[in-house]
Amino acid sequence: MKKLVSLLLIAVLALGMCAAASAELLGPGNVTLKRLSYTCPWDPNNDYMVPIMKEATGYDVDFYALPSNDADNKLMLEVGGGADYDIVTVNINQWRMLLAAGALMPITDLLNTYGQDILAGNTDEVWATLTQDGDIYGMPYMYPHSQEITSFLVCRKDLLNAAGITELPKTISGFYDMLVALKNFYGDQYIILTGPLVAASEGNDSWRIPKCITSAFGIYSDWMVEDGKVIYASESPKFVEMMNFFNKLYTEGLIDVDWAVNSESAVQEKFVSGKAIICCGSRALVNFTTAAMIDQLHISMDDLCYINPLYGDDGVCTYQESEAINQVSCVLRNAKHPEDAINWINTKVQNQLFINIGVEGVHFTYDEVGQISPINPIFANERGDSYYYIDATNAADYQFQWPSRIRKSAGQWHAFNATTITNPDLSIFVKNYFKFMPASEAYATNNTALYSSLQDLILQMMAGVKTEADLATFANDFANNDGEEVRAELQAYYDSLAK
Amino acid sequence: MKAKTLSPEKDKKNINHIPMDASEKVAEIIAYVVLVLLALMAILPCLHVISKGISNGTAVAAGSVIFWPVGFQVEAINYVFTRTAFFTSLKNTLIITVVGTAIAMFTTVTTAYPLSRSDFKGRRFVTLLYVISMVFFGGIVPAYMVVKTIGILDTYWACILPFAIVQFNMFIVKNYFEGLPTEVEESASIDGANDIRTLWSIILPMSVPVLATVALLYAINYWNNYFHVMMYTSSASMKTLQLYLYDIINNSAAITESLYSTSFEGTNYAQNITTEGLNAAAVSMSLVPIIAAYPFVQRYMISGITVGSVKG
Numbered sequence: 001m002k003k004l005v006s007l008l009l010i011a012v013l014a015l016g017m018c019a020a021a022s023a024e025l026l027g028p029g030n031v032t033l034k035r036l037s038y039t040c041p042w043d044p045n046n047d048y049m050v051p052i053m054k055e056a057t058g059y060d061v062d063f064y065a066l067p068s069n070d071a072d073n074k075l076m077l078e079v080g081g082g083a084d085y086d087i088v089t090v091n092i093n094q095w096r097m098l099l100a101a102g103a104l105m106p107i108t109d110l111l112n113t114y115g116q117d118i119l120a121g122n123t124d125e126v127w128a129t130l131t132q133d134g135d136i137y138g139m140p141y142m143y144p145h146s147q148e149i150t151s152f153l154v155c156r157k158d159l160l161n162a163a164g165i166t167e168l169p170k171t172i173s174g175f176y177d178m179l180v181a182l183k184n185f186y187g188d189q190y191i192i193l194t195g196p197l198v199a200a201s202e203g204n205d206s207w208r209i210p211k212c213i214t215s216a217f218g219i220y221s222d223w224m225v226e227d228g229k230v231i232y233a234s235e236s237p238k239f240v241e242m243m244n245f246f247n248k249l250y251t252e253g254l255i256d257v258d259w260a261v262n263s264e265s266a267v268q269e270k271f272v273s274g275k276a277i278i279c280c281g282s283r284a285l286v287n288f289t290t291a292a293m294i295d296q297l298h299i300s301m302d303d304l305c306y307i308n309p310l311y312g313d314d315g316v317c318t319y320q321e322s323e324a325i326n327q328v329s330c331v332l333r334n335a336k337h338p339e340d341a342i343n344w345i346n347t348k349v350q351n352q353l354f355i356n357i358g359v360e361g362v363h364f365t366y367d368e369v370g371q372i373s374p375i376n377p378i379f380a381n382e383r384g385d386s387y388y389y390i391d392a393t394n395a396a397d398y399q400f401q402w403p404s405r406i407r408k409s410a411g412q413w414h415a416f417n418a419t420t421i422t423n424p425d426l427s428i429f430v431k432n433y434f435k436f437m438p439a440s441e442a443y444a445t446n447n448t449a450l451y452s453s454l455q456d457l458i459l460q461m462m463a464g465v466k467t468e469a470d471l472a473t474f475a476n477d478f479a480n481n482d483g484e485e486v487r488a489e490l491q492a493y494y495d496s497l498a499k
Numbered sequence: 500m501k502a503k504t505l506s507p508e509k510d511k512k513n514i515n516h517i518p519m520d521a522s523e524k525v526a527e528i529i530a531y532v533v534l535v536l537l538a539l540m541a542i543l544p545c546l547h548v549i550s551k552g553i554s555n556g557t558a559v560a561a562g563s564v565i566f567w568p569v570g571f572q573v574e575a576i577n578y579v580f581t582r583t584a585f586f587t588s589l590k591n592t593l594i595i596t597v598v599g600t601a602i603a604m605f606t607t608v609t610t611a612y613p614l615s616r617s618d619f620k621g622r623r624f625v626t627l628l629y630v631i632s633m634v635f636f637g638g639i640v641p642a643y644m645v646v647k648t649i650g651i652l653d654t655y656w657a658c659i660l661p662f663a664i665v666q667f668n669m670f671i672v673k674n675y676f677e678g679l680p681t682e683v684e685e686s687a688s689i690d691g692a693n694d695i696r697t698l699w700s701i702i703l704p705m706s707v708p709v710l711a712t713v714a715l716l717y718a719i720n721y722w723n724n725y726f727h728v729m730m731y732t733s734s735a736s737m738k739t740l741q742l743y744l745y746d747i748i749n750n751s752a753a754i755t756e757s758l759y760s761t762s763f764e765g766t767n768y769a770q771n772i773t774t775e776g777l778n779a780a781a782v783s784m785s786l787v788p789i790i791a792a793y794p795f796v797q798r799y800m801i802s803g804i805t806v807g808s809v810k811g
Contacts, residue, residue, distance in 0.1 A: 036733075041743075041750040043584045043735040067729045067742060068749035074730060077640070081647050083733075265775060269562030284752060287759055288774075291767045292557035377768040380760035387757065410761035 025114065025339040028058025033341055037089040040065035040388060048382060049389050056351040059344045072097065079103045084334040086341035089391050095138050095328040096438065105331045105338055106135035114342040117349045121394030129436040130328065138328040139345060139392035144402035146321045147429050149419040151211040153307035154271070154281035158299060159190070171311045172216035172245070179254040182277055194256040194270045195280030208455045209246060210280045211319065215309035217242035220320040220430050222451055223490055230491045232483065233454060240468045243461040250462050260459045272296055281306065283412055290411025301410065306418045309428055317428040324435045329391035345391045352394055356386040357401050364404055372404035379408050437493045442485035449481055545786065551779035552576060556771035574771035575780035585784060587736055588743035592722060595739060599659040599721040604714050606664045607672055612698050615676035633666035639730060646731050657731035658739070662720060668713045675709040676702060711799045740785055751777045
């Protein structure tokens with residue numbers, strides 16, 4: 001269907017290009033802009049954020065949302081049908097689809113005239129990603145904290161202490177020793193380690209094994225770079241060692257026997273109900289589990305602690321930076337008010353603190369070290385939905401402002417502070433070389449299947465159904481599923497970065 | 500030995516009573532057990548969802564809610580009612596279902612009646628056109644362009660008119676009309692009734708069962724329509740209940756994350772609005788209109804299974 005829609009799109013755009021948009025800035029109060037964005041569970045026109053943005057920018061805006069299912073087809077169908085949204089805020093893949101279909105207006109001149117704050121708010125590297133043939137076609141909303149520990153282990157400190165464990169492990173062997181000690185002390189009374197978290201809401205952490213453990217084996221993603229060569233995780237020299245380690249945990253009863261079939265909610269239930277001592281964690285998970293455990297198990301926040309990415313016994317620890325671009329805002333060729341669209345977004349960037357975080361003394365205060373501390377519940381009630389209305393940011397400012405959104409939840413902040421803020425070793429972070437890679441055919445067509453096969457292999461090797469001897473078969477399947485073509489695309493992109 | 504006497508009433512009741520033998524009793528017990536199990540299979544999931552929607556959020560997160568609420572609360576339902584587009588979506592769905600069904604019944608009856616008359620010229624050709632359009636669908640892109648071209652995108656009409664006649668339903672009604680005795684129409688004609696009067700005063704009153712069934716099929720079609728409504732509407736104010744449910748279930752994690760907060764004193768706000776609790780509350784509230792309407796339409800649903808099957 002996408003091809004058909006693309007043909008339709010090209011035909012309509014050819015006609016649409018003949019229609020002239022207004023070539024001047026009409027200004028706030030003289031125009032109603034149209035903005036289309038990703039799915040929204042509430043009516044985006046009736047949210048408390050709408051008058052706040054009106055107060056800050058003076059502009060009236062009609063907000064439209066894509067559906068949660070079939071969003072790509074709906075987007076292409078609408079744009080192909082001649083939709084005249086002034087701003088379309090989409091994920092980077094959807095932006096690439098629109099760009100490839102010729103649906104986007106070059107906005108370099110508009111940014112130079114009306115969007116100086118947007119331009120100044122992001123790095124040249126990011127702008128280069130959104131540029132084609134010398135023209136900028138999109139404005140970035142950057143992921144605000146690229147060096148975040150998105151995968152960690154949450155532990156019941158009270159149970160650890162009762163078992164005589166007073167210090168958290170930093171290395172993989174120390175971690176194993178801790179699990180064994182817990183098993184020896186508690187026997188089958190508790191699940192020692194439950195997981196995985198396969199539906200992490202952010203980042204690329206939907207692995208069947210937590211990345212805070214794979215870090216000790218130098219494995220941080222499905223595709224990695226070693227000595228300038230792109231390799232697949234299964235080809236990593238320590239992949240077999242890693243899987244043998246997980247198989248040992250599984251056969252010795254140190255991890256949840258339901259590991260292969262656990263859903264995210266099942267993992268959450270086991271931890272909150274007090275059946276498990278350690279749980280694979282994420283920021284989204286602890287947002288609820290911590291408060292729920294305090295309520296259900298009558299423990300305190302201090303009874304929880306967190307294990308950061310583990311080091312190998314050789315001192316190796318690798319953890320990939322989070323993906324960089326959250327959303328891209330762009331202007332359609334059929335837009336009626338492109339100048340005002342850029343001006344509106346630029347005014348929002350100028351008022352970023354007010355719109356997204358609020359007013360000092362009302363919605364937040366500054367703590368003793370100068371960090372933003374939210375005042376609840378007014379912060380959540382009057383700025384909780386602000387994330388949906390962001391089109392572009394001053395990335396550096398937002399990196400400072402954004403943690404306040406985590407801080408509004410004590411449980412979430414407790415974990416974020418322990419893992420990301422106070423984690424001093426930034427040397428563990430590995431750059432995500434492919435974060436800005438343009439869409440490529442083999443990758444788009446085959447990588448999901450390759451990734452799924454890898455996750456299956458991991459579970460099978462963990463359970464002992466498959467062993468090192470089966471890696472040759474996996475390599476054959478990998479080749480048959482065009483894995484080499486995907487690798488060639490990634491290698492070519494990586495080589496182009498090196499030049 | 501004293502003769503057994505029965506009251507006249509009891510005698511009357513027992514005249515037609517044939518006592519069951521042991522095997523029949525066993526069969527009946529098995530039938531009841533199976534039916535009870537089937538009923539439980541239908542009821543328990545609903546109970547589970549409703550219980551989650553009104554249970555304490557931490558109990559939901561701990562997985563301790565099974566079929567009965569634990570720590571009653573209505574925060575999640577209150578959020579669904581006050582902060583989401585539930586009522587707008589419900590209103591849209593009701594308007595589309597009621598107006599759509601009325602229009603669809605009009606088009607269906609006024610199409611089926613002439614096509615059921617053997618003296619209607621061109622009947623075979625027109626019927627063939629309906630058969631062709633029933634078998635072959637042009638696809639969503641041409642359909643979208645038609646809806647756009649006639650200027651009804653993002654309106655109620657876009658959700659109603661494309662489904663104003665479902666060929667299958669029209670053929671059910673047509674077949675039923677064909678089965679009615681022609682003598683009745685002839686006598687109406689002799690009495691001076693024209694075609695419209697005959698249809699309105701004679702045919703339709705005789706066709707209440709099929710009309711009720713087909714109206715129900717249309718209503719279900721409009722109520723459940725997701726894909727086309729999603730494609731033909733853009734505004735949040737045009738969202739129907741099906742779209743609303745999809746969106747809230749797919750976004751509940753983001754909603755709860757943005758709502759949840761803790762005061763300096765440690766009070767947790769929105770603690771009862773968990774991802775699963777929110778989903779459960781939205782789904783539970785969406786069940787209410789169906790549960791309320793079902794007792795009134797139940798018999799037509801059952802007759803819908805057999806209608807039109809006698810004459811094909």
